[in-house]
Amino acid sequence: MNVLGMKTLLAKEVRRFMRVPGQTVLSPLISTTLYFIVFGVSISGRVQTVEGVPYLHFIVPGLVFLGIANNAFLNSSSSLFITKIQGTVVDLLVAPLGPGELMAGFIGGAMVRGLVVGLLTWAVATFFTGFSLEHAGVAAYFLILSSYVFSVLGMLAAVWAEKFEQINFFPTFVMLPLTFLGGVFYSVRELPAPWNTVSLFNPMVYMVEGLRYGMLGRSIYSPLGAGSILFAVAVGATALTYAVLRSGYKMKA
Amino acid sequence: MSVPALELQGLSKRYGEFTALHTVDLTIHPGEIFALLGPNGAGKTTMIGSVCGLVKKSSGSIRVFGKDLDQDPVGPRYDIGLVPQEINFDPFFTVAESLRIQLGFYGRPANEARIDEVLTALNLHAKKDAYTRALSGGMKRRLLIAKALVHKPRLVFLDEPTAGVDVELRRDLWTYVRKLASEGTTIVLTTHYLEEAEELADRVGIINEGRLLMVEDKATLLRRFGERRVIITFEQPQPGLSEAGKRFAARLSEDGRTLTYVERDGCAPSGELLRALYAEGQLISDVETRRSRMEDVLIEILRGRPQQAA
Numbered sequence: 001m002n003v004l005g006m007k008t009l010l011a012k013e014v015r016r017f018m019r020v021p022g023q024t025v026l027s028p029l030i031s032t033t034l035y036f037i038v039f040g041v042s043i044s045g046r047v048q049t050v051e052g053v054p055y056l057h058f059i060v061p062g063l064v065f066l067g068i069a070n071n072a073f074l075n076s077s078s079s080l081f082i083t084k085i086q087g088t089v090v091d092l093l094v095a096p097l098g099p100g101e102l103m104a105g106f107i108g109g110a111m112v113r114g115l116v117v118g119l120l121t122w123a124v125a126t127f128f129t130g131f132s133l134e135h136a137g138v139a140a141y142f143l144i145l146s147s148y149v150f151s152v153l154g155m156l157a158a159v160w161a162e163k164f165e166q167i168n169f170f171p172t173f174v175m176l177p178l179t180f181l182g183g184v185f186y187s188v189r190e191l192p193a194p195w196n197t198v199s200l201f202n203p204m205v206y207m208v209e210g211l212r213y214g215m216l217g218r219s220i221y222s223p224l225g226a227g228s229i230l231f232a233v234a235v236g237a238t239a240l241t242y243a244v245l246r247s248g249y250k251m252k253a
Numbered sequence: 254m255s256v257p258a259l260e261l262q263g264l265s266k267r268y269g270e271f272t273a274l275h276t277v278d279l280t281i282h283p284g285e286i287f288a289l290l291g292p293n294g295a296g297k298t299t300m301i302g303s304v305c306g307l308v309k310k311s312s313g314s315i316r317v318f319g320k321d322l323d324q325d326p327v328g329p330r331y332d333i334g335l336v337p338q339e340i341n342f343d344p345f346f347t348v349a350e351s352l353r354i355q356l357g358f359y360g361r362p363a364n365e366a367r368i369d370e371v372l373t374a375l376n377l378h379a380k381k382d383a384y385t386r387a388l389s390g391g392m393k394r395r396l397l398i399a400k401a402l403v404h405k406p407r408l409v410f411l412d413e414p415t416a417g418v419d420v421e422l423r424r425d426l427w428t429y430v431r432k433l434a435s436e437g438t439t440i441v442l443t444t445h446y447l448e449e450a451e452e453l454a455d456r457v458g459i460i461n462e463g464r465l466l467m468v469e470d471k472a473t474l475l476r477r478f479g480e481r482r483v484i485i486t487f488e489q490p491q492p493g494l495s496e497a498g499k500r501f502a503a504r505l506s507e508d509g510r511t512l513t514y515v516e517r518d519g520c521a522p523s524g525e526l527l528r529a530l531y532a533e534g535q536l537i538s539d540v541e542t543r544r545s546r547m548e549d550v551l552i553e554i555l556r557g558r559p560q561q562a563a
Contacts, residue, residue: 002327008357016345087341091400094305095358096330253268253299253308 006101013109061212062184067121072114076154099245110151139214152237256319258439264313288454296463297443334406344386359404483523488536497529
């Protein structure tokens with residue numbers, strides 16, 4: 001195991017996004033905060049409570065999740081994809097870095113960015129709602145594992161993509177719809193049939209609800225069930241990414 | 254006998270119907286400078302890529318210092334350095350940071366003394382703290398070389414390292430490559446500048462259409478396939494080819510002033526022709542010799558002379 005190689009790649013990834021904080025941290029923080037102000041403040045005047053929680057409080061976990069998911073995904077996907085485009089992937093492939101070391105480096109860096117944006121979003125939200133953390137362990141589990149899953153998926157997307165259009169495919173056509181349909185701004189239980197059933201197949205619903213339980217102490221699903229689903233997604237995504245990297249698919253000629 | 258630095262056995266690479274490498278066998282000894290020559294698309298980069306983890310081989314085996322890459326695809330890479338053909342750089346980092354990162358990738362802690370040494374050798378030290386995006390093309394090439402060498406690899410691949418760079422860098426690199434080889438580093442070089450191969454290499458491999466046509470000591474290769482053209486200028490124009498000229502199959506110019514003799518390995522030495530001409534009483538005003546260079550040899554071999562000679 002090349003521990004120093006892995007640490008170096010992780011540190012490089014963190015330094016890379018910290019070199020452009022306006023683009024990698026501030027910009028997504030402003031976007032997520034705008035969601036909070038536009039949706040939360042404007043709708044909370046008409047919708048008093050959702051699932052027994054004030055609407056403004058209700059959307060905080062979903063927006064924190066949104067910040068984590070988007071930024072974790074964007075970091076690993078753009079960073080690895082750009083190494084392919086600019087040719088520096090050669091440095092990674094020639095060096096004694098196996099799939100495990102590559103994953104640890106890219107995923108670690110992306111998790112840091114996702115968590116930084118998510119936690120800053122949470123900090124901004126506390127100005128409007130006050131601080132609420134009912135189950136710290138559960139919240140930490142969902143924060144960390146959600147950032148992990150989207151970092152892994154970002155890496156997988158970067159391996160697959162050969163063009164800029166393809167790397168934008170996942171955030172636009174997969175993540176955005178699933179996130180917005182994932183109960184960030186509403187309770188999926190209140191959706192009319194068959195959409196409430198369809199939502200059960202959206203893994204993001206469980207991530208948002210799990211985090212909601214951790215932060216607000218309320219959720220429409222048991223945290224154990226939601227946590228198990230998230231864990232299964234994490235294991236599946238890890239196994240797939242490891243196998244893809246090991247095979248050299250779209251990384252080696 | 255020492256373990257070979259690199260051993261390829263039956264190495265093949267196919268892309269669908271196209272075969273980029275045909276069962277290549279090659280052994281490279283520790284400490285030697287090996288030049289791999291061939292036209293564009295001959296398979297040089299594919300061969301190097303197969304060893305360096307950039308290309309998935311279709312069949313055959315690769316051993317680096319005795320370690321089989323099929324059994325351990327990562328471990329042998331600690332000993333490898335590659336200067337890729339295409340310039341690449343990470344614009345977020347400075348020259349020194351790029352080298353520290355490279356050291357880290359190879360499991361080595363940051364070593365400022367080593368970084369300074371490599372940058373000085375490659376005449377890049379003044380740009381140590383400059384961002385890589387601010388470097389000129391030639392400096393980016395120097396950085397690529399520095400990145401490939403900073404972790405002190407035992408086996409270095411230089412894939413067209415001096416393509417499109419100035420004479421100064423070429424000379425700097427040649428000096429540094431010779432120093433590395435004298436310290437025991439094994440160098441595998443591909444180049445279009447045959448002068449470079451002639452200048453540096455101990456042995457030369459010639460590859461075309463994915464087939465390794467021959468591997469030979471540089472001196473032997475130049476002797477076997479090279480030729481020496483001896484041009485003798487007479488004081489007076491000759492009316493026709495003399496007996497000595499005919500015996501040596503020399504060629505007289507149309508104006509009768511010069512006689513050209515092509516001396517190849519196995520032919521009579523040109524000294525014998527000169528003695529024969531003196532014996533005939535010919536008055537010679539000048540003798541010029543032109544030795545063929547690696548470029549001529551490569552062209553000869555690619556045209557098919559190796560089969561005749563081998």
